[in-house]
Amino acid sequence: xxxxxxxxxxxxxxxxxxxxxxxxxxxxxxxxxxxxxxxxxxxxxxxxxxxxxxxxxxxxxxxxxxxxxxxxxxxxxxxxxxxxxxxxxxxxxxxxxxxxxxxxxxxxxxxxxxxxxxxxxxxxxxxxxxxxxxxxxxxxxxxxxxxxxxxxxxxxxxxxxxxxxxxxxxxxxxxxxxxxxxxxxxxxxxxxxxxxxxxxxxxxxxxxxxxxxxxxxxxxxxxxxxxxxxxxxxxxxxxxxxxxxxxxxxxxxxxxxxxxxxxxxxxxxxxxxxxxxxxx
Numbered sequence: 001x002x003x004x005x006x007x008x009x010x011x012x013x014x015x016x017x018x019x020x021x022x023x024x025x026x027x028x029x030x031x032x033x034x035x036x037x038x039x040x041x042x043x044x045x046x047x048x049x050x051x052x053x054x055x056x057x058x059x060x061x062x063x064x065x066x067x068x069x070x071x072x073x074x075x076x077x078x079x080x081x082x083x084x085x086x087x088x089x090x091x092x093x094x095x096x097x098x099x100x101x102x103x104x105x106x107x108x109x110x111x112x113x114x115x116x117x118x119x120x121x122x123x124x125x126x127x128x129x130x131x132x133x134x135x136x137x138x139x140x141x142x143x144x145x146x147x148x149x150x151x152x153x154x155x156x157x158x159x160x161x162x163x164x165x166x167x168x169x170x171x172x173x174x175x176x177x178x179x180x181x182x183x184x185x186x187x188x189x190x191x192x193x194x195x196x197x198x199x200x201x202x203x204x205x206x207x208x209x210x211x212x213x214x215x216x217x218x219x220x221x222x223x224x225x226x227x228x229x230x231x232x233x234x235x236x237x238x239x240x241x242x243x244x245x246x247x248x249x250x251x252x253x254x255x256x257x258x259x260x261x262x263x264x265x266x267x268x269x270x271x272x273x274x275x276x277x278x279x280x
Contacts, residue, residue: 013025052137062259113250115228116190125146131259140251142160142251143156143157154176172246188229
Protein backbone atom coordinates (compact mmCIF):
# COMPACT_ATOMS: atom_id res chain seq x y z
CA UNK A 1 0.00 0.00 0.00
CA UNK A 2 1.16 3.53 -0.75
CA UNK A 3 2.78 5.08 2.37
CA UNK A 4 0.78 8.31 2.03
CA UNK A 5 -2.47 6.34 1.81
CA UNK A 6 -1.49 4.29 4.88
CA UNK A 7 -0.81 7.47 6.83
CA UNK A 8 -4.12 8.93 5.70
CA UNK A 9 -5.98 5.87 6.99
CA UNK A 10 -4.09 6.00 10.29
CA UNK A 11 -4.90 9.70 10.75
CA UNK A 12 -8.62 9.05 10.19
CA UNK A 13 -8.66 6.15 12.63
CA UNK A 14 -7.07 8.34 15.32
CA UNK A 15 -10.10 10.66 15.14
CA UNK A 16 -12.44 7.91 16.36
CA UNK A 17 -13.30 8.27 20.05
CA UNK A 18 -13.84 4.58 20.84
CA UNK A 19 -10.51 2.93 21.70
CA UNK A 20 -11.84 -0.58 21.03
CA UNK A 21 -13.11 0.51 17.57
CA UNK A 22 -9.76 2.13 16.83
CA UNK A 23 -7.99 -1.12 17.75
CA UNK A 24 -10.23 -3.17 15.47
CA UNK A 25 -9.76 -0.80 12.52
CA UNK A 26 -5.99 -0.63 13.04
CA UNK A 27 -5.77 -4.43 13.01
CA UNK A 28 -7.94 -4.62 9.89
CA UNK A 29 -5.69 -2.07 8.21
CA UNK A 30 -2.64 -4.22 9.04
CA UNK A 31 -4.38 -7.18 7.34
CA UNK A 32 -5.02 -5.00 4.30
CA UNK A 33 -1.35 -4.03 4.19
CA UNK A 34 -0.34 -7.70 4.45
CA UNK A 35 -2.59 -8.48 1.48
CA UNK A 36 -0.96 -5.71 -0.55
CA UNK A 37 2.49 -7.00 0.37
CA UNK A 38 1.50 -10.55 -0.55
CA UNK A 39 0.26 -9.32 -3.94
CA UNK A 40 3.47 -7.40 -4.52
CA UNK A 41 5.81 -10.20 -3.36
CA UNK A 42 4.00 -13.33 -4.53
CA UNK A 43 0.92 -12.87 -6.69
CA UNK A 44 2.46 -10.46 -9.21
CA UNK A 45 5.50 -12.68 -9.71
CA UNK A 46 3.42 -15.85 -10.11
CA UNK A 47 1.05 -14.06 -12.45
CA UNK A 48 3.94 -12.88 -14.63
CA UNK A 49 5.44 -16.39 -14.71
CA UNK A 50 2.09 -17.90 -15.70
CA UNK A 51 1.61 -15.19 -18.32
CA UNK A 52 5.04 -15.90 -19.77
CA UNK A 53 4.28 -19.64 -19.95
CA UNK A 54 1.06 -18.93 -21.85
CA UNK A 55 2.78 -16.42 -24.15
CA UNK A 56 5.55 -18.93 -24.95
CA UNK A 57 3.04 -21.68 -25.77
CA UNK A 58 1.00 -19.36 -27.96
CA UNK A 59 4.13 -18.26 -29.80
CA UNK A 60 4.59 -21.88 -30.95
CA UNK A 61 1.09 -21.83 -32.47
CA UNK A 62 1.68 -18.38 -33.97
CA UNK A 63 4.77 -19.68 -35.79
CA UNK A 64 2.69 -22.45 -37.39
CA UNK A 65 0.06 -19.93 -38.49
CA UNK A 66 2.81 -17.76 -39.99
CA UNK A 67 4.22 -20.72 -41.93
CA UNK A 68 0.80 -21.62 -43.36
CA UNK A 69 0.11 -18.00 -44.39
CA UNK A 70 3.56 -17.69 -45.97
CA UNK A 71 3.34 -21.00 -47.82
CA UNK A 72 6.18 -22.61 -45.85
CA UNK A 73 3.89 -25.30 -44.44
CA UNK A 74 1.07 -27.36 -45.96
CA UNK A 75 -1.38 -28.42 -43.25
CA UNK A 76 -2.77 -31.95 -43.16
CA UNK A 77 -6.25 -32.49 -41.77
CA UNK A 78 -7.90 -35.60 -40.39
CA UNK A 79 -9.91 -37.72 -42.84
CA UNK A 80 -13.17 -36.68 -41.20
CA UNK A 81 -12.23 -33.00 -41.67
CA UNK A 82 -11.56 -33.52 -45.38
CA UNK A 83 -14.96 -35.16 -45.66
CA UNK A 84 -16.87 -32.56 -43.61
CA UNK A 85 -15.36 -29.63 -45.55
CA UNK A 86 -15.63 -31.42 -48.91
CA UNK A 87 -11.90 -31.26 -49.64
CA UNK A 88 -10.00 -33.91 -51.53
CA UNK A 89 -7.11 -35.08 -49.36
CA UNK A 90 -4.84 -35.37 -52.39
CA UNK A 91 -5.88 -32.04 -53.96
CA UNK A 92 -3.00 -29.96 -55.33
CA UNK A 93 -2.17 -26.50 -53.98
CA UNK A 94 -3.81 -23.91 -56.21
CA UNK A 95 -2.07 -21.03 -54.43
CA UNK A 96 1.01 -20.40 -52.30
CA UNK A 97 0.05 -19.91 -48.69
CA UNK A 98 -2.88 -17.53 -48.16
CA UNK A 99 -2.48 -14.54 -50.51
CA UNK A 100 -3.01 -11.07 -48.98
CA UNK A 101 -3.93 -12.63 -45.63
CA UNK A 102 -2.67 -9.88 -43.31
CA UNK A 103 -3.66 -7.11 -45.73
CA UNK A 104 -7.22 -8.47 -45.64
CA UNK A 105 -7.15 -8.81 -41.85
CA UNK A 106 -6.10 -5.18 -41.37
CA UNK A 107 -8.49 -3.86 -44.01
CA UNK A 108 -11.39 -5.71 -42.37
CA UNK A 109 -10.50 -4.22 -38.98
CA UNK A 110 -10.01 -0.65 -40.16
CA UNK A 111 -12.67 0.70 -37.81
CA UNK A 112 -9.77 0.89 -35.35
CA UNK A 113 -7.53 2.99 -37.61
CA UNK A 114 -7.49 4.55 -41.07
CA UNK A 115 -6.62 2.40 -44.11
CA UNK A 116 -6.64 4.47 -47.30
CA UNK A 117 -6.37 3.35 -50.93
CA UNK A 118 -2.60 3.80 -51.00
CA UNK A 119 -2.26 1.84 -47.73
CA UNK A 120 -4.05 -1.13 -49.28
CA UNK A 121 -1.45 -1.32 -52.04
CA UNK A 122 1.41 -1.25 -49.51
CA UNK A 123 -0.21 -3.80 -47.18
CA UNK A 124 -0.21 -6.39 -49.97
CA UNK A 125 3.51 -6.77 -49.15
CA UNK A 126 2.79 -7.49 -45.46
CA UNK A 127 3.97 -11.05 -44.73
CA UNK A 128 3.38 -11.36 -41.00
CA UNK A 129 2.38 -9.58 -37.79
CA UNK A 130 3.85 -10.91 -34.56
CA UNK A 131 4.35 -10.08 -30.91
CA UNK A 132 7.85 -10.01 -29.42
CA UNK A 133 7.90 -10.12 -25.62
CA UNK A 134 10.63 -8.53 -23.52
CA UNK A 135 12.45 -10.13 -20.59
CA UNK A 136 10.46 -8.10 -18.05
CA UNK A 137 7.39 -10.21 -19.08
CA UNK A 138 5.22 -7.10 -19.51
CA UNK A 139 6.71 -4.96 -22.27
CA UNK A 140 6.43 -6.01 -25.90
CA UNK A 141 6.73 -4.95 -29.52
CA UNK A 142 4.33 -5.53 -32.38
CA UNK A 143 6.35 -6.32 -35.51
CA UNK A 144 4.99 -5.93 -39.04
CA UNK A 145 7.16 -7.96 -41.44
CA UNK A 146 7.19 -6.85 -45.08
CA UNK A 147 8.42 -8.38 -48.33
CA UNK A 148 10.72 -6.17 -50.45
CA UNK A 149 8.62 -3.46 -52.05
CA UNK A 150 8.77 -0.18 -53.94
CA UNK A 151 7.43 1.92 -51.06
CA UNK A 152 10.03 1.70 -48.26
CA UNK A 153 13.27 -0.11 -47.51
CA UNK A 154 12.41 -1.35 -43.99
CA UNK A 155 12.13 -5.13 -43.65
CA UNK A 156 9.93 -4.63 -40.60
CA UNK A 157 8.07 -1.84 -38.83
CA UNK A 158 7.73 -1.93 -35.05
CA UNK A 159 5.56 -0.40 -32.35
CA UNK A 160 6.90 -0.87 -28.83
CA UNK A 161 4.99 -0.70 -25.53
CA UNK A 162 7.10 -0.35 -22.36
CA UNK A 163 5.54 -1.08 -18.96
CA UNK A 164 6.40 -0.10 -15.39
CA UNK A 165 7.33 -3.15 -13.30
CA UNK A 166 5.70 -1.80 -10.14
CA UNK A 167 2.21 -0.72 -11.20
CA UNK A 168 2.12 -2.66 -14.49
CA UNK A 169 1.02 0.46 -16.36
CA UNK A 170 2.33 1.43 -19.77
CA UNK A 171 4.90 4.18 -19.34
CA UNK A 172 6.10 4.71 -22.90
CA UNK A 173 5.12 3.93 -26.50
CA UNK A 174 7.71 4.06 -29.27
CA UNK A 175 7.15 4.05 -33.02
CA UNK A 176 9.80 3.69 -35.71
CA UNK A 177 11.14 5.61 -38.68
CA UNK A 178 9.86 4.50 -42.08
CA UNK A 179 12.43 4.90 -44.85
CA UNK A 180 10.21 5.83 -47.79
CA UNK A 181 11.86 5.37 -51.19
CA UNK A 182 10.47 8.71 -52.39
CA UNK A 183 7.98 11.38 -51.29
CA UNK A 184 5.33 10.22 -53.74
CA UNK A 185 5.28 6.81 -52.02
CA UNK A 186 4.19 8.29 -48.68
CA UNK A 187 0.54 7.21 -48.22
CA UNK A 188 -0.53 10.46 -46.54
CA UNK A 189 -0.28 12.16 -49.93
CA UNK A 190 -3.02 10.95 -52.23
CA UNK A 191 -3.66 12.33 -55.70
CA UNK A 192 -7.20 12.77 -56.93
CA UNK A 193 -8.44 13.79 -60.37
CA UNK A 194 -10.80 16.69 -60.88
CA UNK A 195 -12.65 16.90 -64.21
CA UNK A 196 -13.98 20.18 -65.64
CA UNK A 197 -15.85 20.16 -68.95
CA UNK A 198 -15.55 23.16 -71.26
CA UNK A 199 -15.91 24.02 -74.97
CA UNK A 200 -12.83 26.16 -75.55
CA UNK A 201 -9.77 25.95 -73.26
CA UNK A 202 -6.82 26.65 -75.50
CA UNK A 203 -4.32 27.83 -72.92
CA UNK A 204 -4.44 24.65 -70.80
CA UNK A 205 -3.07 22.27 -73.40
CA UNK A 206 -1.09 20.39 -70.78
CA UNK A 207 -4.29 18.93 -69.32
CA UNK A 208 -6.45 19.08 -72.47
CA UNK A 209 -8.02 15.84 -73.75
CA UNK A 210 -10.75 14.98 -76.28
CA UNK A 211 -12.95 12.17 -75.02
CA UNK A 212 -15.91 10.98 -77.09
CA UNK A 213 -16.10 14.30 -78.86
CA UNK A 214 -16.39 16.27 -75.65
CA UNK A 215 -13.88 18.69 -74.20
CA UNK A 216 -12.50 17.74 -70.80
CA UNK A 217 -9.87 19.23 -68.51
CA UNK A 218 -8.22 16.73 -66.19
CA UNK A 219 -6.58 18.37 -63.20
CA UNK A 220 -4.60 16.35 -60.67
CA UNK A 221 -4.87 17.49 -57.03
CA UNK A 222 -2.78 16.22 -54.14
CA UNK A 223 -4.33 16.15 -50.68
CA UNK A 224 -3.27 15.06 -47.20
CA UNK A 225 -5.15 12.07 -45.74
CA UNK A 226 -4.85 9.86 -42.67
CA UNK A 227 -2.98 6.60 -43.09
CA UNK A 228 -2.56 3.29 -41.28
CA UNK A 229 1.17 4.00 -41.21
CA UNK A 230 0.56 7.04 -38.97
CA UNK A 231 0.61 4.66 -35.99
CA UNK A 232 4.39 4.30 -36.37
CA UNK A 233 4.94 8.05 -35.95
CA UNK A 234 3.45 8.15 -32.49
CA UNK A 235 5.64 8.34 -29.44
CA UNK A 236 4.12 8.88 -26.03
CA UNK A 237 5.32 8.63 -22.45
CA UNK A 238 4.02 9.29 -18.95
CA UNK A 239 3.99 12.96 -18.00
CA UNK A 240 6.05 13.11 -14.79
CA UNK A 241 4.20 16.24 -13.64
CA UNK A 242 0.60 15.08 -14.10
CA UNK A 243 1.39 11.34 -13.90
CA UNK A 244 -1.07 10.85 -16.76
CA UNK A 245 -1.16 7.29 -18.02
CA UNK A 246 -0.19 6.23 -21.52
CA UNK A 247 -2.97 4.57 -23.49
CA UNK A 248 -1.74 1.16 -24.66
CA UNK A 249 -5.15 -0.02 -25.89
CA UNK A 250 -3.96 -0.08 -29.50
CA UNK A 251 -1.12 -2.46 -28.64
CA UNK A 252 -3.42 -4.60 -26.49
CA UNK A 253 -5.84 -4.82 -29.43
CA UNK A 254 -3.11 -6.10 -31.75
CA UNK A 255 -1.67 -8.46 -29.12
CA UNK A 256 -4.82 -9.90 -27.56
CA UNK A 257 -7.37 -9.66 -30.36
CA UNK A 258 -6.28 -9.04 -33.93
CA UNK A 259 -3.29 -11.41 -34.04
CA UNK A 260 -4.71 -14.42 -32.13
CA UNK A 261 -8.14 -14.09 -33.79
CA UNK A 262 -6.91 -12.95 -37.20
CA UNK A 263 -8.91 -15.66 -39.01
CA UNK A 264 -12.14 -14.06 -37.79
CA UNK A 265 -11.09 -10.69 -39.23
CA UNK A 266 -9.99 -12.38 -42.46
CA UNK A 267 -13.45 -13.98 -42.80
CA UNK A 268 -15.21 -10.79 -41.63
CA UNK A 269 -16.85 -12.54 -38.71
CA UNK A 270 -15.96 -9.97 -36.04
CA UNK A 271 -18.73 -7.71 -34.79
CA UNK A 272 -16.85 -4.41 -34.65
CA UNK A 273 -19.64 -2.77 -32.64
CA UNK A 274 -18.52 -4.94 -29.71
CA UNK A 275 -15.34 -2.84 -29.61
CA UNK A 276 -16.35 0.43 -31.21
CA UNK A 277 -19.94 0.83 -30.01
CA UNK A 278 -23.07 1.23 -32.11
CA UNK A 279 -23.24 4.23 -34.37
CA UNK A 280 -26.81 5.48 -34.38
